[in-house]
Amino acid sequence: MAFYNTQGGSNRRFLDIFLDGLTFFKNSYAKVIIPLFLLSIIPIILTTFLLPDLLYQESLLSGQANTILDQIIETGEMPSQENYDILIQYFALFIGNMIFQLLIDNIFTIFGFCLVGYYLYQMYLNRDVDLWETMKDRVNFNLLLVILILGIGFPFGLIFLLIPGILIFGYFIFSIFTYSADEFDNSISNARSIAKGSFLQIIGIAVLSLIITAMINFPYTLLLDIIWPVNNATYISWLNPATRNYFMLLFYSLSYQLVNILLTPLMLCLLTPLFALNLKEKGIITGIPEPSGWKAKARSSKPFQLKEGMFCPYCGERIKEIIDECPNCGRSLRFE
16 A cells, blocks of 8 residues: 555554544535435335335234244244244244335435535535535436445345445445546446455444444433333334324334434545545545545644654654655655
């Protein structure tokens, strides 16, 4: 790698990108949250109106299935044919509902990423762009290909074999930036070459964004359970065709998914600095912001002097004496 070729330097590079992404998230949040928020609500609406019958059947069977499983554990005996049919029916409904909800959620998440991804990339480079004009330009045939790969292929890969899903995400996630941009030849395949060498960093950013979301969501849901306790009987009554309450189902789902919806831009904002830095390292672009905040801070009028015992800002090598070039990576240590 041109910038960091030691483990310590690589860790510092990742930390700089991560912190830069958090700063970028803070500064760009208000500009992109509205379209992403609206798109995040659509899967909840679809689930509320398309799945209540299946969710109702699943809820009715869940109690019976749990009782049968407890009996199997206690007695060690195989279930009767009737109980076996109940278990099969329950697991089929459970898995089917889970896959449908996961697919719908992921398709609209990737759709939102595609619409605002290139706008965020240009915003990160301090270009003068309009969000709504950029979003209109992003709707084309290539968008369907990205949704097919990341919106459908990625979750199916995760559900059935795990590793293929991770590989799809790591290799093709940058296509949300490249699929409809002239500077990248409107190419999805370019995304893979840009991501080359950064697979672990991409996965690391995805995992960290999920951890941050979970850390915020956990206390929120605990508080919500205290303020608004909804037992299983109440939830089933909302699903019951005779007493179905679409408003309460929708409001309940929105309430419990509010944190996930509000933090939808996080992963995208964390990926943007990594994407831009990869482009710079590969010589595709020049002049990206310094990884110390979204917009470069005012520099001191006095030039920075590297002293003995300090570390090379490019590769992390310890500098034992004052010299003009780093003995490890060869980059200039003169900052004027």
